[in-house]
Amino acid sequence: MSEAPIEVPQTKEGWYVLHDCYVVDWPRWRACPAGNDIIEEARAWLDRAQETEHGDSALFSIVGQKADLMFLHYRESVGALDQVELSFRRLRLHDYLKPGYSFLSVIELGLYEATAMARRQLAQRGLNPTSPDWETIYQTELAKHTELLKDRLFRKIPGHSHICFYPMSKRRGETKNWYALTGDERRAFMRSHGTVGSKYRDQVVQVVTGAIGLDDWEWGVSLHADDPMVFKKLVTEMRYDPASAWYAEFGPFFVGVRHKPEEINELLA
Ligand code: 76R
Secondary structure, three states: OOOOOOOOOOEEEEEEEEEEEEEEOHHHHHOOOOHHHHHHHHHHHHHHHHOOOOEEEEEEEEOOOOOOEEEEEEEOOHHHHHHHHHHHHOOHHHHHEEEEEEEEEEEEEEOHHHHHHHHHHHHHOOOOOOOOOHHHHHHHHHHHHHHHHHHHHOOOOOOOOEEEEEEEEEOEOOOOEHHHOOHHHHHHHHHHHHHHHHOOOOOOEEEEEEOOOOOOOOEEEEEEEOOOHHHHHHHHHHHOOHHHHOOEEEOOOEEEEEEOHHHHHHHHO
């Protein structure tokens, strides 16, 4: 471990993200006389939420006891997420729901490779961080390498039939401390992590969201796939990769099935 100041990784951020899970109060809901009207009101709300140009919204049915419904929202600001949450609370359906879990984060792309490439290119031109204008030239070079990332930062929710969502942190223990590694050490771990991940590129879309300063864990991981077995295979393989084997700590896992707004009827019937 180095005594020198540790390089803070550069990241690019996209939409803010809310994973919002609820448990249905089944005895009260079953006794509710206005069920159909309430479902219709909720369907109309989800339709409107999905129509937003600045983000996206989706409904998942969570399998298991942790929650019944999960709404996933992408929006341009924390304020916009707050608004969509408030509009949901105003629905009559909300009176029949109990909180399950929620997680606030923002779509994040790590720039480990892009920053290394930009630095290499500047070094070839004889520049280093003490050179005048370094920051401007460096940021221009970095922008070239990150141009294509916009589609991943400001994207729609992947349309796959299944989601696997879990929060995680990197370890800050006495012997294994992610945050005390040098930038190059972390870069090497992330390179190996990316190599494992890229094997699953055709089967899964991963949306990593940063939550430092926003929620109780450091990242949210959302995996979207049509075959949920891929979640098991991918997450198992990651566990044996050093970035996860030595440094990752995990929160609860939520696995859900995607539903269209009009299908909320079937979920609550
Ligand atoms: O963004 C990229 O595709 C570049 C490479 C990459 C980065 C920087 C990448 C690729 N990930 C990155 C960052 Mn990831 N990822 C996870 C998990 O369960 C576990 O053990 C860990 C949870 C999975 C399953 C996964 C999948 N990734 C991160 C970060 C931020 C770390 C930091 O900045 O310190 C976390 C927390 C994280 C966690 N990752 C991929 C995948 C997959 C499938 C890929 C390949 C994507 C592709 O090639 O298309």
